[in-house]
Structure formats: structure tokens, C-alpha cells
Amino acid sequence: xxxVAQSPRYKIIEKRQSVAFWCNPISGHATLYWxxxxxxxxxxxxxxxxxxxxxxxxxxxxxxxxxxxxxxVDSTLKIQPAKLEDSAxxxxxxxxxxxxxxxxxxxxxxx
Amino acid sequence: QKEVEQDPGPLSVPEGAIVSLNxxxxxxxxxxxxxxxxxxxxxxxxxxxxxxxxxxxxxxxTAQVDKSSxxxxxxxxxxxxxxxxxxxxxxDRGSNYKLTFGxxxxxxxxx
Numbered sequence: 001x002x003x004v005a006q007s008p009r010y011k012i013i014e015k016r017q018s019v020a021f022w023c024n025p026i027s028g029h030a031t032l033y034w035x036x037x038x039x040x041x042x043x044x045x046x047x048x049x050x051x052x053x054x055x056x057x058x059x060x061x062x063x064x065x066x067x068x069x070x071x072x073v074d075s076t077l078k079i080q081p082a083k084l085e086d087s088a089x090x091x092x093x094x095x096x097x098x099x100x101x102x103x104x105x106x107x108x109x110x111x
Numbered sequence: 112q113k114e115v116e117q118d119p120g121p122l123s124v125p126e127g128a129i130v131s132l133n134x135x136x137x138x139x140x141x142x143x144x145x146x147x148x149x150x151x152x153x154x155x156x157x158x159x160x161x162x163x164x165x166x167x168x169x170x171x172x173t174a175q176v177d178k179s180s181x182x183x184x185x186x187x188x189x190x191x192x193x194x195x196x197x198x199x200x201x202x203d204r205g206s207n208y209k210l211t212f213g214x215x216x217x218x219x220x221x222x
Binding site for chain 1: 207
């Protein structure tokens with residue numbers, strides 16, 4: 001069974017630029033999550049999708065972050081404009097039930 | 112007070128030692144308790160998943176939950192250098208599979 005795929009693995013941008021991350025969940029997993037993991041911290045949930053609908057986006061900074069999951073499969077997370085404090089690893093996870101499977105993450109550095 | 116508290120370590124032990132990792136939580140609504148292992152530059156992977164108070168064993172790993180004290184533990188017996196990683200506790204209210212993570216404890220097992 002293929003795991004959760006994410007790209008790119010690494011991204012360096014300057015502040016005020018925009019960036020997008022892509023996630024392909026495990027086939028058949030209805031629920032998809034985006035997490036932000038700052039160095040030395042645990043993952044923090046940004047947004048949760050059930051199929052192509054948003055279940056929870058209460059911790060998503062909506063003035064600069066957006067996410068979509070078209071057709072209930074792949075998802076993209078966008079940051080526009082980026083701030084220095086957005087430097088983190090962005091993890092995508094998917095699940096059928098309670099067990100979440102994580103991708104390798106995208107490491108974003110904002111300079 | 113954070114919902115989930117976890118000592119970030121770092122923790123360094125010799126090979127073969129018994130390791131004890133702990134988390135406390137303040138929200139009694141948490142019903143499901145998980146331990147994830149995260150190797151450097153990788154996504155978290157699920158190690159243990161428990162619901163009720165008591166112990167759950169899987170090979171060299173034992174997860175312990177004490178709901179009355181709001182305290183969970185992960186024990187690793189006969190620790191190996193390959194166990195060197197960050198260990199994250201995570202908790203879920205059980206309603207929509209939304210996880211709250213601890214900060215993670217960095218463990219190094221020295222050969």
C-alpha cells in the first residue's frame with residue numbers, strides 16, 4: 001500500500017512570497033489533515049477535510065493560508081504572503097477511521 | 112495551562128535500558144490516547160493506540176493510561192539504537208478524530 005505523498009520536500013522562499021504544497025493521500029482515505037510542526041513542537045492541526053468538505057479549520061490563519069481538496073482526493077495548502085514565523089514542516093495525513101497516516105512533510109524556510 | 116504536557120527531554124540512555132516516556136493532560140474529554148514515533152526528517156508513525164485505562168503491550172512497547180490521574184506513559188524495554196527518535200503523545204476526544212499532540216520527547220539510545 002502506497003503511503004501519503006507530499007511535494008515538494010523542501011522549499012525556501014522570501015517573506016511576502018507565496019508557496020503551495022501538495023498532498024496525495026492513501027487511496028480510499030476519506031479524511032485528510034494538514035498539520036504545521038514548528039521545530040521542537042508537536043504537530044498542530046491546521047485543517048481537516050472529510051472527502052472534499054472542511055470539517056475543522058479553526059486553527060487555520062485564514063488571512064494568509066488557504067487549502068482545498070478538489071474531488072475529495074489530492075489537496076493543496078497555500079500560504080500567501082508568507083511570514084518568517086511560517087517556517088515549519090507542513091505535514092499531511094490521511095485516515096479511514098481513527099488511525100492517521102502521515103506523509104514525510106514539506107520543510108518550509110522563510111527568509 | 113496547555114491541554115497536553117510532555118517533557119521534551121532530551122533523554123539519553125544506554126542500549127538495553129528501559130525507557131519511560133510520559134504525558135499529562137488537563138482535558139477529561141480525551142478518550143483515545145496514542146504514541147507516535149518520529150524519526151528525523153520523517154513524518155510521525157503510529158506506535159500504540161489505547162482507549163481504556165490500563166496497560167497495552169506490543170512487543171517491547173507498553174502503553175499505560177491512567178484516566179483518573181490524566182497521565183499516560185510509554186515504556187520501551189530492551190531499548191535499541193534504532194529506537195532513537197522523537198516520541199509524541201497524542202489524544203483525541205473521539206468525536207471527529209482531531210488529535211492534540213504533546214511537544215515530543217527526543218530519545219537517544221547509545222550503543
